Amino acid sequence: MKKIFLCAMIALAVSSCQNDDSSADSSFSMKASGADYVHPATVQTVSGAITSNTTWTNDRVWEIDGVITVKDGAKLTIEAGTFIKAKPLAPGIATGVLVITKTGQIDAQGTETAPVVFTSYNLLDDDASTTALPGDFGGVVLLGDAETNTGSLTNIVEGLDDQPNFAEFYYGGSNNAHSAGALNYVRIEYAGRILDTDVEINGLTLAGVGNQTVVDHIQVSYGKDDSFEFFGGKVNASHLVSFAPDDDNFDFDFGYTGTVTKAVALADSNSTHSLSGGNPDSNGIELDNNATGTATTLITRPVISQLSIIGVSSNTVADLYENAIHVRRAGNVSLTDVTVTGYNTGIRWDSPSLPSGSSYLRVSIHGFDNPVLPAGTTLTGIGTSTSTADPAPRWNLAQPFFNNGSLDFTGTTGAFRTEQLWTNNWTRF
Numbered sequence: 001m002k003k004i005f006l007c008a009m010i011a012l013a014v015s016s017c018q019n020d021d022s023s024a025d026s027s028f029s030m031k032a033s034g035a036d037y038v039h040p041a042t043v044q045t046v047s048g049a050i051t052s053n054t055t056w057t058n059d060r061v062w063e064i065d066g067v068i069t070v071k072d073g074a075k076l077t078i079e080a081g082t083f084i085k086a087k088p089l090a091p092g093i094a095t096g097v098l099v100i101t102k103t104g105q106i107d108a109q110g111t112e113t114a115p116v117v118f119t120s121y122n123l124l125d126d127d128a129s130t131t132a133l134p135g136d137f138g139g140v141v142l143l144g145d146a147e148t149n150t151g152s153l154t155n156i157v158e159g160l161d162d163q164p165n166f167a168e169f170y171y172g173g174s175n176n177a178h179s180a181g182a183l184n185y186v187r188i189e190y191a192g193r194i195l196d197t198d199v200e201i202n203g204l205t206l207a208g209v210g211n212q213t214v215v216d217h218i219q220v221s222y223g224k225d226d227s228f229e230f231f232g233g234k235v236n237a238s239h240l241v242s243f244a245p246d247d248d249n250f251d252f253d254f255g256y257t258g259t260v261t262k263a264v265a266l267a268d269s270n271s272t273h274s275l276s277g278g279n280p281d282s283n284g285i286e287l288d289n290n291a292t293g294t295a296t297t298l299i300t301r302p303v304i305s306q307l308s309i310i311g312v313s314s315n316t317v318a319d320l321y322e323n324a325i326h327v328r329r330a331g332n333v334s335l336t337d338v339t340v341t342g343y344n345t346g347i348r349w350d351s352p353s354l355p356s357g358s359s360y361l362r363v364s365i366h367g368f369d370n371p372v373l374p375a376g377t378t379l380t381g382i383g384t385s386t387s388t389a390d391p392a393p394r395w396n397l398a399q400p401f402f403n404n405g406s407l408d409f410t411g412t413t414g415a416f417r418t419e420q421l422w423t424n425n426w427t428r429f
Contacts (some may be wrong), residue, residue, distance in 0.1 A: 037123050039083045050074050050104070058082040058114075061124055064138070065089075067097040067160065069168055070104030075181065077107045081114035085121040086137045097138030097193065097201060099160070100180050101168050102145050102208075110185030110217075115426045120190040132190050134224035134246060134272065139191040139201040142180040144209040145173025148232030149255030149290060149298040155208065155231070159193055159201035171208035176234045178210025185217045185426050192224020192246070200225035203245070207231040211258065219243065219427045222271060226286075230256040230302070237261075241427055244268035248286040249309070252331070255289070255298040262422060264415045265309045266429075267342065273320045284309035284324040284343065285333075293329035293352055300331040301358075304338065308414030311342025318344040324365075327353045336361040339414035364413070 042060035051072040056062045058081040065087040070076045076098075078084070086096020098118075100106045110116040120136035141157055148155060150172065157169045183204075193201040203220030206213075208231065215237040220227035227242035232254040240263040242249035249265035265284045274281045289300045309324045324343035327333050328350035335358070340346045346365030349355050416422070 037083070037117075037119070039124050045087060050076055053077070055079065056082055056084070061085060063087050063121070064096045064098060066093075066095055067099060067138070067163060069099045069101055070106065071101040071168065072103055075105040075107055076100070078109075078116050080110045080116065080185070082116050083124060084116070084118045084137075085124050088121055095138055096136075096191075097141065097160070099141040099157075099169065100143060102143050102171060102173075102178075105179065105181035106142070106183065107181050108183050108186050110426070112185060112217075112425045115185040115187050115217075116183075118186070118188045118191070123189075132222070134190050134222050135192045136190040137188070138193050139203055139205065139223075140183075140186075140188055141169075141201065141205040141207070142183075142209050142213065142235075143169065143171040143207050144175075144178040144180050144213070144233055144235075145171070146176045146178045146208045146210040146233040146235070147174060147255060147298060148172040148208055149296040149300070150232070151296075155254070157205060157207050157231070158229075159205075172232060173208065176210050177212050178208075178233075179212035180209050180235075182214035183216070183218055184214060187219045187221070187426070187428065188223075189221045189428075190223075191220070200247075202226040202229040202251070205229050205231070206233060206235050206237075209233040209235040211236055215240075217422075217426060220245070221429070223247075224272075225274075226251045227265075229253070230258070232256055232298075234258045238263075239422055240264070241423060242266065243429055244271035245282070246272045247274040247281065248283045250285045252285070252287045252300050252302045252333075253290065254300065255296065256300050256302055257298070259303045259305070260307070261304075262306045262415050262419065263304070263308075264423065265307075267311045267321065269312045269317045269320060280320055280322045282321045283326045284311070284340065285326065287325075287327045287331040287333055287353075289330035289332075289353075291329070295330050295352070301333060303334040305336040306415050306417050307335070307338045308416070309338075309340045309343070311340075313342065315344055318342065323348045326350070327358065329353065332357045334359045335363050337414060337417045338363045340365050 040060045044060045045063040047065035050070045055077040058079040062084045089095040108116045120132035122130040122132045154170045155172045160169045188203045191203040203223040211234040213235045217239040219241040221243040223245040226248045227245040229251040236259045238261040242265045323345040324340040325347045330352045
């Protein structure tokens, strides 16, 4: 089906779009709609390296052939309302990947009513018989020379280490004020390239990116791997929406210590779900200090505030997922104003990561079976976490789950504690 729309967008009251016919389908399943992907007829194919200031205008669809790199001091500007797709190539060949190297910048400034959209070519081919699938677009990668905890300046970004001249894909350094430019009001849909087991391109990869980079109002949907992955660096991000990834909604590694403010992770039980050793491996958040769980001077410790992690509607369906929040391999986390619902396990710490190494303020867990934090558990700074079969009263929602009805984020918890309606108009589900 060609289009996706949300009868009731997150943060929008649902009364105006409920069908009076009680038998009508009120689910959030994909539906055909023509307005969301109205696009120019002209298609311009681009490939190779961008080494001078370049603008992609919104009067055409830009088709990425292979891997585009922006480097040598160049800036790529993308106008509001621009559509970008991948050129279909043989399976396994990287295509539709945009990489902002350590020496390049991006300026993608969408608006609430005209976001920049990276999406499936099957949504832009004017053929109603084609269907968008995860992996139709490669992904967006920002590289920088901010700190990581690997002890190396030649870290190679995941998923592209099979490319020629792979030194272009190095990240990490000592410049925490590095700027990769700005992403604002951007959607990245149907991304992901699987190179090998545990070697993938995510929807948006931020590797060694510094705190002068702007990442604001970004939605990543139906990714073949993670929606957002942060490999070290200190970039601060806000107004993030992760929807229906195969793997994790948010993944933090290699000494990331920036802030994430106002974020939503929304599961879809009808999407694909990753496995590890035959077991569910999809998390709302997955967090590691490093792959070996080794203590380092710089510890992965994202500072997360105003986050809503929304799972699924029953503990049986939740068996498709692992944890809402998984802190492991010596990593830590700071959580403030966080609400979790719809996972069997709300928060899980794997040794040597310990709850005492993290901090919590106004964190509420509402799940089905939370063995790590059972009902009534008290941790320093977290208060009492709860684990109930029906989290709806705490959420102040008639139906809090994506697959079973309408979402209405009214209230003052989680992602909408200080700013309601920030998901309006620019997001698509």
